[in-house]
Ligand SMILES: NC(=O)C1=CN([C@@H]2O[C@H](COP(=O)(O)OP(=O)(O)OC[C@H]3O[C@@H](n4cnc5c(N)ncnc54)[C@H](OP(=O)(O)O)[C@@H]3O)[C@@H](O)[C@H]2O)C=CC1
């Protein structure tokens with residue numbers, strides 16, 4: 719793709735997307751420009767990815783076709799105020815922050831701007847990201863298709879209605895954190911039984927990866943896949959019975975409700 723892509727903010731999420739994007743070869747390295755608050759981050763990112771860096775958000779904003787705002791939600795008004803007079807009317811703004819709405823960004827710019835609101839996740843680094851996107855009316859089909867190609871280069875993406883965007887962190891933006899917690903717990907349980915720590919992480923992580931692939935590739939209901947593992951009177955159903963007793967599923971659903979409420983509040 720022969721477009722320039724900029725990232726204002728180059729922390730964990732931006733670096734995950736940049737790592738995946740470069741790995742995919744969709745964009746040449748010299749078409750990616752990033753800015754950050756500290757020179758330390760810029761030096762690190764330049765050394766890691768061999769991309770252009772600038773410690774000037776305004777200059778960056780004038781140079782790119784697609785501009786990711788990859789800072790924390792509370793910084794959005796400040797950053798937009800800084801760049802609003804510098805972006806051209808063909809620049810597409812891409813937000814990645816929880817709770818930041820299309821309307822809020824439009825208001826901060828105080829003029830008509832093309833905006834795509836997204837919620838990515840950090841597995842983008844290994845090109846297994848999952849992102850959700852919505853956009854305002856003035857984004858054209860070809861711009862949307864290019865941005866979807868960018869997100870698909872480091873994983874998969876879905877277009878959703880904006881009224882669902884606050885629910886996306888809970889299911890895919892934040893959920894890698896819950897899965898890491900589960901992998902850590904699985905490994906601890908294995909270590910408790912005497913399995914060496916390194917083997918325990920490999921066994922647990924590969925089992926999670928395989929289970930996720932089974933859901934995606936067989937398209938069987940997760941309940942049916944679970945039933946296939948549970949031998950009647952066997953060991954797995956013992957574990958399932960204990961998980962149900964301990965509120966495994968209801969704790970996840972309750973955690974997701976809290977995540978959604980907090981995501982919505984982060985933009986206010
Ligand atoms: N982490 C995740 O899993 C996900 C995060 N997000 C969203 O991504 C956004 C960023 O999160 P994350 O990457 O985790 O946060 P980080 O703290 O890792 O990164 C924030 C970046 O913003 C930079 N920054 C701060 N102030 C400025 C400024 N004035 N000008 C330019 N850059 C600045 C920081 O620079 P410096 O490095 O120099 O401090 C840093 O590189 C958030 O809005 C979050 O909601 C969305 C989905 C998943």
Ligand SMILES: O=C(O)[C@@H]1CCC=N1
Pocket residue numbers: 816887891892
């Ligand atoms: O924790 C957060 O607020 C962000 C949103 C999704 C993942 N991290």
